[in-house]
Amino acid sequence: xxxxxxxxxxxxxxxxxxxxxxxxxxxxxxxxxxxxxxxxxxxxxxxxxxxxxxxxxxxxxxxxxxxxxxxxxxxxxxxxxxxxxxxxxxxxxxxxxxxxxxxxxxxxxxxxxxxxxxxxxxxxxxxxxxxxxxxxxxxxxxxxxxxxxxxxxxxxxxxxxxxxxxxxxxxxxxxxxxxxxxxxxxxxxxxxxxxxxxxxxxxxxxxxxxxxxxxxxxxxxxxxxxxxxxxxxxxxxxxxxxxxxxxxxxxxxxxxxxxxxxxxxxxxxxxxxxxxxxxxxxxxxxxxxxxxxxxxxxxxxxxxxxxxxxxxxxxxxxxxxxxxxxxxxxxxxxxxxxxxxxxxxxxxxxxxxxxxxxxxxxxxxxxxxxxxxxxxxxxxxxxxxxxxxxxxxxxxxxxxxxxxxxxxxxxxxxxxxxxxxxxxxxxxxxxxxxxxxxxxxxxxxxxxxxxxxxxxxxxxxxxxxxxxxxxxxxxxxxxxxxxxxxxxxxxxxxxxxxxxxxxx
Amino acid sequence: xxxxxxxxxxxxxxxxxxxxxxxxxxxxxxxxxxxxxxxxxxxxxxxxxxxxxxxxxxxxxxxxxxxxxxxxxxxxxxxxxxxxxxxxxxxxxxxxxxxxxxxxxxxxxxxxxxxxxxxxxxxxxxxxxxxxxxxxxxxxxxxxxxxxxxxxxxxxxxxxxxxxxxxxxxxxxxxxxxxxxxxxxxxxxxxxxxxxxxxxxxxxxxxxxxxxxxxxxxxxxxxxxxxxxxxxxxxxxxxxxxxxxxxxxxxxxxxxxxxxxxxxxxxxxxxxxxxxxxxxxxxxxxxxxxxxxxxxxxxxxxxxxxxxxxxxxxxxxxxxxxxxxxxxxxxxxxxxxxxxxxxxxxxxxxxxxxxxxxxxxxxxxxxxxxxxxxxxxxxxxxxxxxxxxxxxxxxxxxxxxxxxxxxxxxxxxxxxxxxxxxxxxxxxxxxxxxxx
Numbered sequence: 001x002x003x004x005x006x007x008x009x010x011x012x013x014x015x016x017x018x019x020x021x022x023x024x025x026x027x028x029x030x031x032x033x034x035x036x037x038x039x040x041x042x043x044x045x046x047x048x049x050x051x052x053x054x055x056x057x058x059x060x061x062x063x064x065x066x067x068x069x070x071x072x073x074x075x076x077x078x079x080x081x082x083x084x085x086x087x088x089x090x091x092x093x094x095x096x097x098x099x100x101x102x103x104x105x106x107x108x109x110x111x112x113x114x115x116x117x118x119x120x121x122x123x124x125x126x127x128x129x130x131x132x133x134x135x136x137x138x139x140x141x142x143x144x145x146x147x148x149x150x151x152x153x154x155x156x157x158x159x160x161x162x163x164x165x166x167x168x169x170x171x172x173x174x175x176x177x178x179x180x181x182x183x184x185x186x187x188x189x190x191x192x193x194x195x196x197x198x199x200x201x202x203x204x205x206x207x208x209x210x211x212x213x214x215x216x217x218x219x220x221x222x223x224x225x226x227x228x229x230x231x232x233x234x235x236x237x238x239x240x241x242x243x244x245x246x247x248x249x250x251x252x253x254x255x256x257x258x259x260x261x262x263x264x265x266x267x268x269x270x271x272x273x274x275x276x277x278x279x280x281x282x283x284x285x286x287x288x289x290x291x292x293x294x295x296x297x298x299x300x301x302x303x304x305x306x307x308x309x310x311x312x313x314x315x316x317x318x319x320x321x322x323x324x325x326x327x328x329x330x331x332x333x334x335x336x337x338x339x340x341x342x343x344x345x346x347x348x349x350x351x352x353x354x355x356x357x358x359x360x361x362x363x364x365x366x367x368x369x370x371x372x373x374x375x376x377x378x379x380x381x382x383x384x385x386x387x388x389x390x391x392x393x394x395x396x397x398x399x400x401x402x403x404x405x406x407x408x409x410x411x412x413x414x415x416x417x418x419x420x421x422x423x424x425x426x427x428x429x430x431x432x433x434x435x436x437x438x439x440x441x442x443x444x445x446x447x448x449x450x451x452x453x454x455x456x457x458x459x460x461x462x463x464x465x466x467x468x469x470x471x472x473x474x475x476x477x478x479x480x481x482x483x484x485x486x487x488x489x490x491x492x493x494x495x496x497x498x499x500x501x502x503x504x
Numbered sequence: 505x506x507x508x509x510x511x512x513x514x515x516x517x518x519x520x521x522x523x524x525x526x527x528x529x530x531x532x533x534x535x536x537x538x539x540x541x542x543x544x545x546x547x548x549x550x551x552x553x554x555x556x557x558x559x560x561x562x563x564x565x566x567x568x569x570x571x572x573x574x575x576x577x578x579x580x581x582x583x584x585x586x587x588x589x590x591x592x593x594x595x596x597x598x599x600x601x602x603x604x605x606x607x608x609x610x611x612x613x614x615x616x617x618x619x620x621x622x623x624x625x626x627x628x629x630x631x632x633x634x635x636x637x638x639x640x641x642x643x644x645x646x647x648x649x650x651x652x653x654x655x656x657x658x659x660x661x662x663x664x665x666x667x668x669x670x671x672x673x674x675x676x677x678x679x680x681x682x683x684x685x686x687x688x689x690x691x692x693x694x695x696x697x698x699x700x701x702x703x704x705x706x707x708x709x710x711x712x713x714x715x716x717x718x719x720x721x722x723x724x725x726x727x728x729x730x731x732x733x734x735x736x737x738x739x740x741x742x743x744x745x746x747x748x749x750x751x752x753x754x755x756x757x758x759x760x761x762x763x764x765x766x767x768x769x770x771x772x773x774x775x776x777x778x779x780x781x782x783x784x785x786x787x788x789x790x791x792x793x794x795x796x797x798x799x800x801x802x803x804x805x806x807x808x809x810x811x812x813x814x815x816x817x818x819x820x821x822x823x824x825x826x827x828x829x830x831x832x833x834x835x836x837x838x839x840x841x842x843x844x845x846x847x848x849x850x851x852x853x854x855x856x857x858x859x860x861x862x863x864x865x866x867x868x869x870x871x872x873x874x875x876x877x878x879x880x881x882x883x884x885x886x887x888x889x890x891x892x893x894x895x896x897x898x899x900x901x902x903x904x905x906x907x908x909x910x911x912x913x914x915x916x917x918x919x920x921x922x923x924x925x926x927x928x929x930x931x932x933x934x935x936x937x938x939x940x
Contacts, residue, residue, distance in 0.1 A: 003774050158670055327679040331642035334681035337669045363824050389776060389827040395559070395585055409585050415827055463621055468645040468681075477652060478522065479645065482679065482694050 002361035006177075014179035017201030019194050021176060023354025025285040028171045029163040029292050030277045031111045033059045037090040038113045038274070040266035041122040042259055043218045044070040045225055048125045051076075052256075053083050054263035058274050062267045066259045068236035068252040074137075080130065081139035084146035087112070091303070093145060094311040101308055104300040109163065109292050112153060113274060115188050115266045116169040118217040120157055123165075127151030127321040145307075148318045152303035155319060156295075159337060161344025163288075163295040168273035175277060180208070187212045188269050195276055216266055229258050287347030294343065327479050332469030339461035346456040350404050356451055363391035365398065365453035368420065370445045378427065378440045380408065382420045382452070389415075392454065398422060401451035403433035408452070509702050513541030513655060517550070517630050522698035525636070525686045526657040529726040530718070530883035531709020531852060534657050535565060538632055539572045541655070542611065545629070546576060549609030553628040553650050555616045557638045561850050562613055563589055565634065566596045569611070579605050581614035581622070620646030627651055633685070634658070635849055640665040641688040642681035656686050661721035663846055663876035675911035709852050709886055711735040711759035720927050721879040734805050735759065737855055737888045739794035748786050751939045752794060755855075755888035762860070762929075762938045763787070764895035772864030772894045776824045778832075780864070783892050784818055784857050785832035788840065791816065791855065800854045800886040814839035817853035819881050821845060821861050829859075845880035856885040860893035862925065868904055873921035878928060895940065898933065901926045 013020040030036075034057065042052040051070030056062035065082055067075040088096040091110050099107065114120055130147030133140065157165035169188040172178075178185050178194050185191060189211030197207020215221045220229070232254045239247030302319070310316035324330035349355045359365050368384035384390065392398065392410055400406040408422035430437030438444055472480060509526060516524045528534045538554070545552055556562045562580065569578050570593040580588070580598045588598050599605060602622055605612055612628070616639055628651040633639065636656035643665070667682045674680045679688050689695055707715050708729045715728040738756050743749035751763040765783050773779075797808035798815060818840060820826050826842045833840060841853070845861075858881035865872045882889060906922040932938050 007774075155673060158673055160669065323674050323677040325677065327641070327681075328645060330674050330677050330679060331645040331681040334640070334642040334669075334671070334674065335646075337671075337673075341669050389824040389831075391823040391827075411587070415830060460617075460621060464643075464646050467620065467649075468642055470648075472648065474652065476522070477648060478654075478695070479648070481522070481698065482692055 002358055005357065005361045009177040010179050013177045014201070018204055019176040019178045019191075021280075021282060022174065023352050024282060025352045025354075026175055026277070026280055026282050027285045027288060027348050027352060027355075028166065028174050028277065029109070029111070029284070029288055029295075030171075030274055031109060033057050035108050035110050036113055036274065037087060037111070038062065038267055038270045039087065039119070040115050040263055040270060041119050041218045042066075042220065042263055042266075043122065045219050045222055047071055049073070049076045049129065050079065050122060050126070052259045052263050053079065054267040055083060055086055056267070058271050062264065064256070064260050064263050066256045066263070068248070068255040069233055069240070077135070077137060077139075077143060080126065080146060081142050084139075084142045088142075088145055088149060091149060093149070093307055095141075095145065101304050104296055104304050107296075109296050111164055111166055113166050113168060113270050115216050115270045116167050116186065118219070119266075120154065120165065120167060122218055123150040123154040123157075124321070127154055131318065131321050147321075148306070148316070149303060151319060151321045152299070152306075154321075156299055156302055159298060160341035161291045161294065161347070162298065162340075163292050164299050168270040171277060172273055175280065184208075184212065188216045188266075188273065189214060192269060192272055192276070196272070214265070215262075216269060220262060229255060232258065285348050285351040287349075287351045290347045291344060294340075298340075327482055328469050328471065332465045335461050335465035335468050339458045339465060342456035342458035342461060346404060346458060349453060350402050353401075356401050356453065359453050360387055360451070363387050363389055365401075365451065366390050366392065366420065367449065367451050369447065369449045371419075371447075373441060373443055373445050375441060375443075378424045379411075380422050380424060380440075380445070382422060384418050384420060392420070397425075397455035397457070398452040399455045400433075400436050401453050403430065403436035406430060406433060406437060407455060508537075508540075509704055510537040510540035512700075512702055513537065514544045516655065516700055517541065517545050518548075521653065521700055523654045523656065523689060523695065524700040524702065525689060526655070526702045526704065527660050527686075527724060528657060528704040529661065529707050529722060530659055530879075531886075532704035532707050532726065534634065534659070534704070535568055535850070537704065538634060538655075538657055539565070539569055541632070542573075546573060546609075546611065550629040551608065551626070552611045553619070553631045554611070554613040554634065555619050555631060555647060555650075556613070556634040557616055557849075558847065559586065559615060560847065561634060562615055563592065564850065565613060567591070567593060569613075570595045576611070579610060579612045581605065581612055581618060583618060616643050616647065619650055624650055629653065630655060632657070636686050637662060637684040638665055638846075638849065639685045640667070640682050641679055641685050644685040644688075645681075656689070658684075658686060659849070660684075660686065660723070661718070661876070661879045662849060663880055664874070666846065676913060710883060711885075711887065714759045714882065714885070714889070717760060717928070717931055718879060718883050720924055721875055731802065734799065734802050735887045736799050736808075737791075737811070738797045738808065739791075740797060741794040743794075744790075746790075747939050748783070748790050749794070751787070751890050752790060752796070754937060754939065755890060758935065758937055759885065759888045760882065760891065760932065760937065761888075762891040762893060762932045764893055764897075764938060764940050767864075767894040767896040771866055772896070776822070776828050777859075777864050777894070778828055780859055780892055780894065781825065781828040781832045784820075784829050784859065785834065787857050787890055787892070788813075788816060788818075788837055789834045792834075792837075796855075798854045798887050811855065812839070813837040815854040816840050816857065817848065817851070817855070817884060818842040818857045818859075819845055819848050819884065820859035821877055825859060845877040848884050849880055852884050852886055854885065854887045856881070856889040858882070858884075858889055858891050860891045860897060862897045862900060863893035866896065866900060868900065868906075868922075870907075870909075870918045870921075873906060873918050873925060875921045875924040875928075878925065882928070898929050898938075901929055 036058055039055045041050050044051050052066035054062045054064045065079045067079050085096050092099045092101040127147050127150040130143040131151050153165050156162050172191045190208045193208030193211040194204050197204040236251035306316040324333055366384035367386040368382040370380055371383050372381040396410050398408050407425040410422050412421040424440030426440055429439050577595050580596050584600050630653045631651035632655045636658035637660050664684055671682045705726050706729050707726050711730050712728045712732050736756050739752050751761050754761045796811040798811050799805050799808045830842045861877045906918045908916045
């Protein structure tokens with residue numbers, strides 16, 4: 001993101017006294033109620049396992065689960081066994097849903113919405129705890145299924161352009177410009193305070209400042225946790241030591257009473273963000289549908305196919321929660337992610353002038369006027385006016401904004417005179433682009449001012465991904481000599497995650 | 505000095521070893537050794553493939569190949585959009601169709617990107633990869649069809665491959681796909697028995713004091729070929745007393761100097777720093793106006809030659825800054841190459857002007873503190889290098905505490921970068937080589 005452009009936008013938002021729309025289009029997919037599951041977590045300070053979870057669809061009252069002692073592996077396991085079927089059903093797991101997962105193309109696209117990045121990290125924790133556990137307990141298969149789903153969701157959320165795992169805070173930032181520093185914009189409550197906190201700058205700012213005093217991350221306010229909840233947890237511990245079932249139940253209920261409002265607030269902030277995004281009058285970026293379609297395909301490849309294989313008794317080849325230990329898979333995944341990043345830019349930039357401004361401000365394209373169109377060998381001379389310092393070089397490719405298949409190769413660039421020579425890579429009319437798709441030698445191009453953007457060659461990166469993954473039958477081939485080594489870690493042990501203080 | 509590295513490489517090519525990694529400091533003759541190593545293989549009619557990271561590097565290797573092996577054809581495999589430079593020798597056959605490559609006794613060269621995307625029906629006896637530390641492991645894996653035997657030659661102190669995506673997923677991977685290929689190969693215990701490691705130990709390009717300055721960026725020792733006082737830049741016209749002229753005067757006795765420019769109360773510009781671009785242009789102007797004499801090797805020590813624009817190179821980390829510098833340069837200096845450290849790798853000039861990578865960076869990130877770029881900038885010159893920067897850098901390094909946020913089990917690259925940057929700055933400070 002261009003820093004100077006963003007500074008100007010924020011100053012403008014400050015001047016208007018409210019968050020301003022970021023561009024003319026919405027670049028975030030918000031599914032229907034049935035397709036969204038909102039999940040919010042809590043954990044004890046200094047711990048990584050969930051202490052409580054709130055979940056439900058936007059139109060429902062959320063279900064809230066908590067445990068009294070968040071460090072107790074068994075109790076947390078029980079809580080997750082109860083939570084797991086809901087999220088597994090949401091994503092149409094064959095053991096937990098009546099819907100057919102194999103119909104992924106025609107099925108609607110399911111999303112999980114979380115308040116912010118710390119809640120995403122909880123998915124990783126769940127993956128590390130349960131995906132490969134050999135814990136001998138009731139519901140362990142459900143826990144493993146939950147762990148694998150959480151792992152695949154965690155991996156998918158790192159994929160550029162994905163529309164499956166969304167955080168409310170980043171969705172609001174992607175759609176609005178807030179008159180505040182980047183650090184403050186990490187707080188979901190702060191963002192909603194600005195959006196919904198009254199009619200003028202003062203009331204909105206006051207609402208935002210008040211909201212940011214209350215935690216929305218997975219941890220509680222330390223003072224609140226220490227003074228209000230720790231005594232209740234200790235009470236539960238004493239009852240547990242005395243094997244006092246009644247005392248345990250009472251403490252459990254007290255903890256739940258204290259944690260529930262915290263979980264509910266995080267869940268409701270996320271729901272309110274969704275509601276706000278749905279009320280946005282801007283239309284969606286036309287390229288967003290393609291990214292949603294890619295998301296369906298990728299999440300099916302990353303999770304759906306594996307869940308089906310496992311259900312049919314085959315080997316699922318679940319991804320490791322830590323990393324890709326197979327060197328070819330890791331390399332293929334790397335190239336694939338490069339391709340995904342290019343795709344995300346490619347599919348959104350042509351439908352959103354604000355994104356085009358971003359690209360131009362970063363020098364990744366030009367605004368120019370076609371000053372000559374040769375009638376012999378196709379060649380355009382383009383005089384550019386912006387940016388002053390493009391990064392375009394000889395040999396690079398440009399496309400006309402709004403017409404991603406109308407492509408030119410830059411053969412010469414004269415920065416002193418701000419003139420660029422480019423060879424069109426098409427000849428005949430591309431009718432679907434209307435006036436942007438005229439034949440390359442049509443003299444009507446002459447005199448037209450156009451936005452040219454750097455091309456995103458994602459097809460090449462896609463191919464590289466396939467080549468890097470390819471297995472060789474030659475035992476002396478370099479990747480066949482390298483053995484896959486998993487690092488020793490508690491998550492790969494029989495006992496699951498390390499829990500020194502657990503009752504087991 | 506032991507046996508020449510190219511002889512060991514010839515032997516490697518003749519045998520059946522899997523992989524040979526050659527660690528080379530700047531200007532130690534990477535390309536020379538790479539090309540020399542081919543002699544026997546060419547005579548024996550082997551199929552040889554060479555991969556380089558950029559088209560410029562490929563063009564340079566092609567030219568040098570033709571000088572070394574007159575009359576021998578080399579097939580430059582490239583995309584249809586590529587147009588060869590005007591001075592491409594006739595022995596360089598540019599082809600875009602892989603089927604045009606002869607099946608026997610052939611030397612074929614191309615960029616990693618082009619070769620990685622092409623499926624070759626017949627494999628090559630050996631694949632030599634130049635500037636291998638610039639290539640990710642992920643890119644290397646796309647070249648496996650080309651050959652099953654590899655020679656990787658490169659400079660481990662320089663810029664790691666550029667990665668533009670989030671790579672959290674692979675931070676703890678034993679063969680992290682975004683890391684330099686030789687590092688993955690050298691760290692993998694399964695490959696150790698099949699990998700030969702060689703070092704180039706003499707730096708031919710740099711003056712004596714620069715070699716000791718950049719030694720901090722390397723984990724192996726190397727020596728300068730140059731003798732003290734052999735290489736210099738000497739102005740023949742009087743100084744006007746400005747900071748720019750003072751810096752020019754200092755490079756007569758020291759091969760590196762830092763010229764600072766006031767940061768100002770409002771800090772440095774967030775984006776392109778045009779004032780610094782103007783300073784760089786002013787240095788060029790004064791170097792030429794003062795009719796400097798240069799000595800770039802022992803032969804020129806007593807017979808220095810007059811500095812020409814083509815002898816000067818300019819490097820800065822951002823393309824937009826380079827464009828700003830190019831626009832600020834005086835007329836008649838179009839021969840001056842201005843580009844990023846990435847594109848300067850493998851190239852050299854008698855005099856370099858470098859925009860310090862921390863200039864204007866008040867809060868250095870991991871990217872900023874990565875020292876590969878600084879190392880490249882400080883190792884392109886044969887005679888002298890003038891660093892230009894805003895004057896906050898020393899204070900920024902003193903007050904900035906780097907965050908050790910690397911993944912568990914990974915080395916603290918950022919902390920090491922901070923230390924190397926600090927040492928680099930202190931080296932100049934202690935020798936009174938920072939001109940204000």
